[in-house]
Amino acid sequence: MINKDFxxxxxxxxxxxxxxxxxxxxxxxxxxxxxxDKKLELLKDKVVMLAFFxxxxxxxxxxxVAAKRLGADVVGFSGEEGTxxxxxxxxxxxxxxxxxxxxxxVIRHKLEGAAKYASEIAENPVINAGDGKQHHPTQAMIxxxxxxxxxxxxxxxTYAVVGDLRYGRASTSFIYGLLIYNPKKLYLVSPPNLGxxxxxxxxxxxxxxxxxxxRNLEEIIDEIDVLYTIRLQKERFPDITEYEKxxxxxxxxxxxxxxxxxxxxxxxxxxxxxxxxxxxxxxxxAAYFQQAKNGVPVRMALLSLIFGVEL
Amino acid sequence: xxxxxTLVVSKIKHGTVxxxxxxxxxxxxxxxxxxxxxxxxxxxxIMNVESEKLGKKDIIKIEGKWLEPRDxxxxxxIAPSATVNIVENFEVVKKYKVSLPDRVEGLLKCPNMTxxxxxxxxxxxxxxxxxxxxxxxxxxxxxxxxxxKDDIVKLTNYLKK
Ligand SMILES: [Zn+2]
Numbered sequence: 335m336i337n338k339d340f341x342x343x344x345x346x347x348x349x350x351x352x353x354x355x356x357x358x359x360x361x362x363x364x365x366x367x368x369x370x371d372k373k374l375e376l377l378k379d380k381v382v383m384l385a386f387f388x389x390x391x392x393x394x395x396x397x398x399v400a401a402k403r404l405g406a407d408v409v410g411f412s413g414e415e416g417t418x419x420x421x422x423x424x425x426x427x428x429x430x431x432x433x434x435x436x437x438x439x440v441i442r443h444k445l446e447g448a449a450k451y452a453s454e455i456a457e458n459p460v461i462n463a464g465d466g467k468q469h470h471p472t473q474a475m476i477x478x479x480x481x482x483x484x485x486x487x488x489x490x491x492t493y494a495v496v497g498d499l500r501y502g503r504a505s506t507s508f509i510y511g512l513l514i515y516n517p518k519k520l521y522l523v524s525p526p527n528l529g530x531x532x533x534x535x536x537x538x539x540x541x542x543x544x545x546x547x548x549r550n551l552e553e554i555i556d557e558i559d560v561l562y563t564i565r566l567q568k569e570r571f572p573d574i575t576e577y578e579k580x581x582x583x584x585x586x587x588x589x590x591x592x593x594x595x596x597x598x599x600x601x602x603x604x605x606x607x608x609x610x611x612x613x614x615x616x617x618x619x620a621a622y623f624q625q626a627k628n629g630v631p632v633r634m635a636l637l638s639l640i641f642g643v644e645l
Numbered sequence: 646x647x648x649x650x651t652l653v654v655s656k657i658k659h660g661t662v663x664x665x666x667x668x669x670x671x672x673x674x675x676x677x678x679x680x681x682x683x684x685x686x687x688x689x690x691i692m693n694v695e696s697e698k699l700g701k702k703d704i705i706k707i708e709g710k711w712l713e714p715r716d717x718x719x720x721x722x723i724a725p726s727a728t729v730n731i732v733e734n735f736e737v738v739k740k741y742k743v744s745l746p747d748r749v750e751g752l753l754k755c756p757n758m759t760x761x762x763x764x765x766x767x768x769x770x771x772x773x774x775x776x777x778x779x780x781x782x783x784x785x786x787x788x789x790x791x792x793x794k795d796d797i798v799k800l801t802n803y804l805k806k
Contacts, residue, residue: 424766425764425766425767426769444759445761446760446787446788447762447788448761450761450786451761451762465761466788468788468789532791533784533789
């Protein structure tokens, strides 16, 4: 559990953090924004390892840019090809090796728990950049930071998280992140077979937040302040027919937004395909470009705090 | 042990008596302990005898085998009410009440096939946090998956010890 002192800590789940921790992080992110276009030399003797066992572009690049802006050297890989894992070395030994070459490992992996396990092996800090369907804590930090930037608060807003809540790690971490605050209400909108996993529902109940699982977004569109949508990730579906059934079921259109609450903001943590109509991009509803832009300053903030340097 | 149950099977000389097992769970206990009798162990299983505490209970007597603390943990997952008596020369020399630890390590397999603990080529010890004791509810510390009492027998990988 992190409590304001991020120094040398692992970041595995957004659930480790308190409000106070996130406040500190967000202050650092505000400061990182002021250093835009500048290359700092705060981490000039550090090596950041980007161990992306599962390919990614956005998250990897934003970590890479964040680390480089702070002056760190960045090494790494994307996909298992070219790593010793593809030659049959086991994960445990690979992590040991990567740990010995660097000062911090950012890891993405297709299996749940991979980052936590890596953090138990590695002596240096480990940041989870996505483990299977489970956690994506730095994305949740960016999401919360963006909401705070737009609304000035994260509390007392009504949220809808829409789409595949079963296999979506960004949406799962976002829900966990909201539970650190006091949302007015949280709607979980998904097809029946893609509802939030049991451990997520169980955690919502434990935290005593007002939430409701529904199927139809139209019913509540006039009530919500933040609409958080995600792309269905085909690769995470164990059954392709499930994917085909769900595909296209929650498309956000201008027509749907006719009844939207004034000030509604739409968020989307991933490269979007066709979940959101293109015409929406140029409206006041679109918050996803701002959200994407916050990736670098938030990750710069996190790296600075973990390495214990003042931004 | 009550008088009634001693009527059913005679006392053992050296070994272990597991008493106060909820009725019907004796076979599960033997299964999770990996005791199948094939090594010639002498085992008595007494099922559905009257018990003041439980109404009905099962009892297991194992001649020539002494259970260890690790075995108690695995018993506690299935029979939290159980007591373990160590017998020497027909006398109970030690009596333990099993108790469920806060964290169950290395005893259960995670049912989530995409959990890192199920990765082949690795030997990662599973860790489950006890979320609730009654009804028994555990959560994998790696992948978050929740498991219940009824899943436990089939998830035990204790035999591999
Ligand atoms: Zn697991």
